[in-house]
Amino acid sequence: MPSRHELRQLIRQRRQQLSTIQQQQAAHQLAERFCGLSFLPDCQHIALYLSNDGELDTWPLIHALWQRGKQLYLPLLHPFTSGHLIFQYFQANTPMRANRFGIPEPDWSCPDVRPVAQLDLICTPLVAFDALGNRLGMGGGFYDRTLAHYPTQNSDDQSNHKRPKLIGLAHSCQQVAAVPSEPWDVPLPAICTPDAIFLR
């Protein structure tokens, strides 16, 4: 089995090699599939991310969700707690700045930060995934650290506890046979690609 490092390199190269047309088609197909998710009507506060490094372009999805009246949030590298993320309200006119990875994020504004426990759905980026919901990210451990303290809701969870649902977004070519998992990894109960939805 390839190491996490090897897998990260391989799949990052693979998605970077998609053509502009392939990227555009994928982004629109994903938006359409995502908007058909059975639990979407129950989700009002949704965290997304702005794409980077060949990730599937989330803009078509962002526009589709705004059209449906959803309130959207983007991750910011935590201003004090290194390695963690916070999620901040995002509208078309939100002032933005590039973080240290060059990814645009909202200018930090305390009143617009929404605690993780008050989000209904968190869409996570990923580099590689497998059919069991194991996730390999860019290697910063940001999502794993941020989500470690919050029990998230499984797709078959019938309880009334208010917990954010989690869903990974990816190109189909990011699926691998098995992601070597580590004890700190937060598995994804759902993954949406342009071609399929994987539920654990």
Ligand SMILES: Nc1nc2c(c(=O)[nH]1)N(C=O)[C@@H](CNc1ccc(C(=O)N[C@@H](CCC(=O)O)C(=O)O)cc1)CN2
């Ligand atoms: N679109 C998007 N936003 C995101 C993430 C993500 O994976 N995708 N993150 C998910 O956690 C966080 C940022 N994590 C990142 C970790 C590494 C690199 C990166 O490009 N690393 C370079 C080396 C950068 C350096 O000089 O330190 C590399 O590996 O080539 C980018 C984002 C928060 N925002």
Ligand SMILES: Nc1ncnc2c1ncn2[C@@H]1O[C@H](COP(=O)(O)OP(=O)(O)OP(=O)(O)O)[C@@H](O)[C@H]1O
């Ligand atoms: N809950 C946690 N507490 C402390 N350290 C953690 C935690 N989760 C991950 N880490 C550390 O973060 C580093 C990177 O983890 P990993 O390779 O799983 O990141 P990733 O999932 O690929 O990245 P990301 O979540 O940012 O997309 C590891 O060295 C790991 O020890």
